[in-house]
Amino acid sequence: MLPKYHQQYTKEILKDFKLSMEKKKQIIIGSIVNDYCELTNDGNIFNIKDTSTLFFNKDMLKGDNAFYQSHFGYLTSLHFMSKKAGESAEITRDELKMWFKFLNNVAAGRLTIPANAVIADDEGIISDMFRKDKIKYNMIFDSDRSEEIRYRALGMMLHLIQDSMTPTHCERNGNNEIVQFYYYGAQDSAKHSKTDNVLDSQKEFLFEQCRECVKSVIESKLYKTNPILTLSGDTKVSSGGEYA
Secondary structure, three states: OOHHHHHHHHHHHHOOOOOOHHHHHHHHHHHHHHHHHHHOOOOOOOOOOHHHHHHHOHHHHOOOOHHHHHHHOOOHHHHOOOOOOOOOHHHHHHHHHHHHHHHHHHHOOOOOOOOOOEHHHOOOOOHHHHOOOOOEHHHHHOOOOHHHHHHHHHHHHHHHHHHHOOOOOEEEOOOOOEEEEEOHHHOOHHHHHHOOOOOHHHHHHHHHHHHHHHHHHHOOOOOOOHHHHOEOOOOOOOEOHHHO
16 A cells, blocks of 8 residues: 555544654554655654665665565565465464564563664564565664664555555455455555555555554454454465556
């Protein structure tokens, strides 16, 4: 989903909750961090400050940064998508469950992560996903400050829920069960971006799940992912789908 829609939907959802302006700001920034990782510069995309300058550097063509891997590599589950063509729906689902558990614990304040630590060096919930490169926690949250990271984690959860209802990211049946996760690398980017938004018929369910997520975190509970992560009985391995 385009970042402007993530921000728009997240702002609308947060109207129902009594949170400080600073907390809401970090949640909204968090709702686009999945798309830009270390490039957000506190929400100001491609400002010359901070690590956003990497975008104009050849390093962005390498695989050892969160931005590259979140779009073309092993971290595409940050967008509710598979990391390669032919991946089983069960593998993608299980990675998403790990993301939700990790982000939920950070957002609820049960887990404080060392921002400058290399993720693959610890035994955390998501560490196994990061064994290939030396990506640090501050690269996926674009912050070194624990309070910012906490609320950005909630925004990242909302991003995942919003992407889960986007037809370019996965195929669902009439019961809202997942039939197939898509792989972005097998899609035509123009076809993807043209319809990269939630269907009107899904918006009520989307907002319901986003509100439930925020409510769960505020109450220090785990958000129940079954409504958005239930697989159909006839799942297919990932591909570009109709957007190839």
